[in-house]
Amino acid sequence: MILKSDRLTHVHSDIRGPLYVEALRMQAAGTPVLKLNTGNPGNFGFKMPQSVRQALLEHVDDAVPYCDVRGMPAARKAILDYHLGRGLQGITMDDIFICNGVSEAVSMLMTALVGTDDEVLVPSPCYSLWSNNTYLGGGRPVYYRCDPKNDWNPDLEDMRSKITKHTKAVLVINPNNPTGAVYSRETLLAIAQLARENHLLLLADEIYDRLVMDDIPNYSMAALAPDMPCVTFNGLSKSHIICGFRCGWMVFSGPKEELSEVEQGVTALASMRLCGNTLTQLVIPAALADMDSTRAMMHPGGRLYEQSRATVEGLKKIPGVTQIPNRAAFYLFPGLEAGAFDFESDEDFAMKFLHEKHILVIPGHGFDWFEDLRFRIVMLPEPERITAAMESLGEFLDEHRR
Numbered sequence: 001m002i003l004k005s006d007r008l009t010h011v012h013s014d015i016r017g018p019l020y021v022e023a024l025r026m027q028a029a030g031t032p033v034l035k036l037n038t039g040n041p042g043n044f045g046f047k048m049p050q051s052v053r054q055a056l057l058e059h060v061d062d063a064v065p066y067c068d069v070r071g072m073p074a075a076r077k078a079i080l081d082y083h084l085g086r087g088l089q090g091i092t093m094d095d096i097f098i099c100n101g102v103s104e105a106v107s108m109l110m111t112a113l114v115g116t117d118d119e120v121l122v123p124s125p126c127y128s129l130w131s132n133n134t135y136l137g138g139g140r141p142v143y144y145r146c147d148p149k150n151d152w153n154p155d156l157e158d159m160r161s162k163i164t165k166h167t168k169a170v171l172v173i174n175p176n177n178p179t180g181a182v183y184s185r186e187t188l189l190a191i192a193q194l195a196r197e198n199h200l201l202l203l204a205d206e207i208y209d210r211l212v213m214d215d216i217p218n219y220s221m222a223a224l225a226p227d228m229p230c231v232t233f234n235g236l237s238k239s240h241i242i243c244g245f246r247c248g249w250m251v252f253s254g255p256k257e258e259l260s261e262v263e264q265g266v267t268a269l270a271s272m273r274l275c276g277n278t279l280t281q282l283v284i285p286a287a288l289a290d291m292d293s294t295r296a297m298m299h300p301g302g303r304l305y306e307q308s309r310a311t312v313e314g315l316k317k318i319p320g321v322t323q324i325p326n327r328a329a330f331y332l333f334p335g336l337e338a339g340a341f342d343f344e345s346d347e348d349f350a351m352k353f354l355h356e357k358h359i360l361v362i363p364g365h366g367f368d369w370f371e372d373l374r375f376r377i378v379m380l381p382e383p384e385r386i387t388a389a390m391e392s393l394g395e396f397l398d399e400h401r402r
């Protein structure tokens, strides 16, 4: 047998892992499954904005040649203006790399940054793209705790206690997947101060920054720490319902000399793949000029707002379920009271829920959460379907109550 690379030993993708494979098997055998595993709005009847469609159709011929390794100038100009508007300082178009999704941007940055024995502070729970890419670099993700008793805010003392001489960077996912939390200015400033004291690179995954409910203030980490090296990640998959286009980017900010080597590394990696997909870049200026459709989804009457309310209200009716309502994005990370149910583990819970009620959710382990029994709900179906799914969850839990 030809063995796989040992760099893959700890890599896991539970969102598309064994439970998902089982759901596909059930579907192939004729059982419909409600799949609440991926944040893929296009699968639930969400449509891309007309502005995006129009831009694609109008400019399609411009997408024919390879473009600059960093991305098309018009797209980078729009991204530059967006981040200047979010308060980033001293950045230019050359500090921006457009990639095939935030996923590719993270992969490139982490390949350029992480070497053997390097440690990166990542949140628990974590969107596993980040821990996986730390492993692939030969490094080690070290988890700092986000606290469900404190609205899922990062535990700063825990974060501080995890810093070692190997720590190279700290990741902040804000707004957060899977918790739906939005961090305050004070929290972000405190994390930046910790990074400053320990000479750490700040990594800010802000892909959900346009998907905040009720205009809750949300701040860009790089804007709050202009003196610090920071790489900010953002993209259009969710805010403009174009996950499949693969459209994301990263922005280097802070003291140029601090980041020049990593930036050169990223340039080399970007050059190796010649350029990002140009078709997706065509829509960036139009998309970033059109925030209205995204905002509308997050306010009363908007789909994401109403679907979140339906989920939260549905869960409130189920004894033994704890939750912290999301303030952004479309994820919830509820928990089950210890000892109240007969599940052996979070995987056992999710597999039984899939088999017995035909609903797929991802257990907490899939998000590097190892404390209590939790699972992530992707709140993308219409409110009536979500309400029915929460009723099924209630029946299921009644059947498994001790």
Ligand SMILES: Cc1ncc(COP(=O)(O)O)c(C=O)c1O
Pocket: 039, 100, 101, 102, 103, 104, 127, 129, 173, 176, 177, 205, 207, 235, 236, 237, 243, 246, 247, 248
């Ligand atoms: C926190 C976070 N970062 C990055 C991504 C990847 O997004 P993209 O589609 O741009 O690769 C996701 C996707 O769900 C995400 O939740």
